[in-house]
């Protein structure tokens with residue numbers, strides 16, 4: 001690929017040429033130099049030395065030129081004229097290149113870079129580009145790429161479009177010679193866009209050529225011709241001979257691809273002439289090879305080897321490794337056609353070795369690393385720029401913003417934390433409540449069920465109580481009627497036939513009347529029990545003492561008859577129907593007198609207050625009750641003695657129990673056989689007392 005960008009020092013040289021218009025030859029220049037040396041004008045001295053060196057270079061007097069550089073360079077460095085120092089160093093490197101002394105050339109440029117590094121200016125960038133191009137020419141693509149990127153970095157910083165374009169173009173060329181046409185096109189296209197924007201026509205021209213050439217390589221002939229023709233026209237218009245040569249060569253390649261060899265050769269010959277006219281060895285080497293190739297295709301083998309040999313000579317002399325790769329392949333093709341397979345394989349081997357050395361994996365990787373480094377640098381630079389602007393203009397706002405944002409974020413974070421915690425607690429609470437609710441619902445339903453059962457049982461009980469009451473009432477009431485008749489007729493018989501029948505008959509009649517009376521008493525007791533009516537009771541605050549006195553009054557005959565002594569003190573008031581209270585005392589005192597063998601039965605009635613209850617006691621000195629029977633005696637019809645001994649129906653204590661329980665109290669007995677009994681019963685202490 002051809003580098004057609006002009007050196008930027010051309011104007012400077014033009015100015016020097018005008019200034020020293022009289023110094024048209026070496027002698028004049030030498031004289032002027034001596035003059036300036038006498039004047040100790042070091043600046044002028046360096047400028048003249050540059051001109052002298054270039055005079056020698058033009059004449060291919062490289063060794064002489066090198067001696068001039070040795071003189072000039074320390075002077076330029078001393079006066080810190082870095083532009084001249086750079087021009088001298090680059091030219092020195094070129095001289096070494098022309099002498100095939102690549103190492104020396106690279107050393108010169110590397111030193112230049114070291115010296116210019118602190119400046120970070122265009123001179124340094126140019127030095128990078130020169131070093132990169134030197135590496136590219138000798139096929140060290142990875143270093144070429146890396147140094148081009150270093151240069152690009154500076155050019156971009158300086159917004160130097162021309163040199164950015166040139167560097168991008170050169171990078172494109174590196175990819176081109178690695179057969180990486182996709183990347184090559186990308187860089188060429190970038191360069192074309194940049195140059196179009198900057199209206200750099202010369203550069204547009206070289207880009208068009210390069211793109212045309214690349215399309216040709218990937219066999220997109222139509223596109224290739226389109227770009228090549230545009231380049232060719234523009235080249236003619238601008239009269240850029242070196243570039244025109246390249247465009248012509250590309251067009252030739254297009255026709256060769258279409259197998260129109262004569263047309264191809266016409267363009268190639270035009271290119272070769274232009275190469276030679278412009279001293280473009282690189283271009284000449286390439287053009288000679290394509291002509292050789294076209295001639296092989298035409299079958300003109302003898303003619304072709306002439307061109308190929310000439311190309312090989314230039315390529316080897318100049319160390320154009322990329323050119324040599326293609327050349328060896330073409331020469332191999334020539335020997336193949338000639339039937340010389342030994343030489344064919346020799347050249348193919350050379351081709352392969354060179355190819356490998358230029359585009360192996362490691363090389364590609366290094367290039368990719370360089371690119372990444374460059375991109376990172378670019379990004380960092382952009383960021384630093386943005387940061388600087390941002391901080392100067394909006395630092396306060398930024399800090400404030402960051403502060404507020406941090407607080408908001410912190411609050412949000414805390415709120416979230418709290419929320420999360422609360423949610424957990426709530427979830428746990430909900431779970432517990434749910435569980436409790438379930439348990440409550442279960443308990444409630446169980447309770448409801450139980451209540452319902454109790455209600456039903458109560459209802460049944462009530463019903464059976466009513467029925468029982470009714471039965472007891474009917475039974476006792478209705479039975480009393482025929483019993484009364486039996487009793488009446490038995491009495492009548494007794495009265496009318498007393499002593500008129502035999503003695504047995506009298507006895508039998510006595511049994512009948514006694515039994516009738518007993519049955520009558522029993523029925524009365526049952527009737528009495530069943531008629532205990534609490535629904536219509538006259539419940540009020542009742543003086544227990546009054547009730548006791550009434551009971552004693554009712555028992556007056558029995559008390560006197562048995563010579564009993566009833567004693568009592570003050571008794572409290574309780575909430576009850578007075579009749580019930582009278583009945584209670586009466587039954588208990590009656591029993592105390594009845595179940596006594598003492599000649600002087602005594603009954604003591606007392607009371608005490610315990611745990612919200614009044615506890616009444618009825619104590620006698622009677623026969624006592626053995627413990628196993630102390631509970632049973634409160635059941636209906638339960639009696640401990642024969643009726644012959646102690647009369648009774650076994651209902652009295654049952655009535656007492658029923659009354660006490662009805663008012664929420666209890667009844668029990670404490671006794672020992674033969675030692676008297678004490679009956680206790682309780683009543684709740686009325687409210688407000």
Ligand code: ADP
Nearest residue numbers: 591592595633639640641648649650651652653
């Ligand atoms: P009744 O006296 O008509 O037989 P009660 O129900 O009044 O029926 O008494 C049940 C039984 O308790 C009595 O038969 C008697 O054996 C016993 N009893 C009741 N009071 C006393 C008492 N104070 N002392 C000894 N035994 C008694």
